[in-house]
Amino acid sequence: MAGPHTLAETERAVESRLSDMNLDFEAMAVTSNLFRAANAVRNRLEGTVLKPHDLTWTAFVVLWVTWIWEEVETRIIAEEGGFSKATLSGVLATLERRGLVVRERSADDGRLVIVRLSPAGRRLMRRLFPLFNQQEQAVVAAIPAADRPGTAEALRRMTVTASEPR
Amino acid sequence: MAGPHTLAETERAVESRLSDMNLDFEAMAVTSNLFRAANAVRNRLEGTVLKPHDLTWTAFVVLWVTWIWEEVETRIIAEEGGFSKATLSGVLATLERRGLVVRERSADDGRLVIVRLSPAGRRLMRRLFPLFNQQEQAVVAAIPAADRPGTAEALRRMTVTASEPR
């Protein structure tokens, strides 16, 4: 951001350009700020925490989900992380090659693959996650404390509604 | 989403897994819901509006920015859209090949490239954008009306803070 147009300038240009189309500008403002914010926060987290360890965003998400659930089926990682299993296969190959993750076939069901962190993977997450959380804290500090729970709730509601079948 | 773990279950698992690490769970909740929401809303918009016209998310953002500003330098599109100029070059090639966009070198400054929509591109945006906005409206409707301006403002603040140099 910090381009030649400010957020406010952009929003004004949008409104005058579209004034004859009978649109919901409030909905536009919410979603466009949603994408801007997600992008900006992701960029910051990548730059401060991930890039120094040569991790991509998706790789970090995979490590995170695996870390939380101790052992987890691949399809769960993909659902939880919000990307396809095809993408996951590639990212897991990278992470396994780097020794951060282990794949093993399920004993119960030979179609399933179970993923775990290697000891190196666990060490990495234990070291990285507090740094990650510090950056999250710095960004969320921009919201008045009283508004934070309401913001999280609004985002949760949008997630649920957007995920509904149509 | 709608996986085998609900949002609430995941948040509980996270908290018990990380209880000894002295983390800011409120900040975590805000950012993780930020990414979930952005992902879910984007997936919905892609599925309902973009995919039927074989447009990617980034291609649509490029069309949108160009539509709003009538004519615009490539570097502005990249900044406004939140991706690199390298990415933009490829996407513009695709859009130009499909006849939705025109590139021309600036007369004032031979280094710059100016982008405009073709008539077909303008027709497409005029047709697509109301549909896009309808979907935005459906998603934002999940937030109580009184909370919408506050949500947009919270997102704006996060964007600004996350974009600050460190």
Added chain:
DNA sequence: GGCCAATAATTTGGGCCCGAATGATCACGC
């Protein structure tokens, strides 16, 4: 046992994505 539909993960092909390198153009000082 032998077939068969359902369900997994992976591979494939094409597009997006970035940082770094490249080549073109500009602005400025002389």
Added chain:
DNA sequence: GCGTGATCATTCGGGCCCAAATTATTGGCC
């Protein structure tokens, strides 16, 4: 004029991303 450093857009290489096709396994059902 003529360098020289700054500023553009593009290209290149490697990784992510998805839908569709592929390969493997499972759980009925006879």
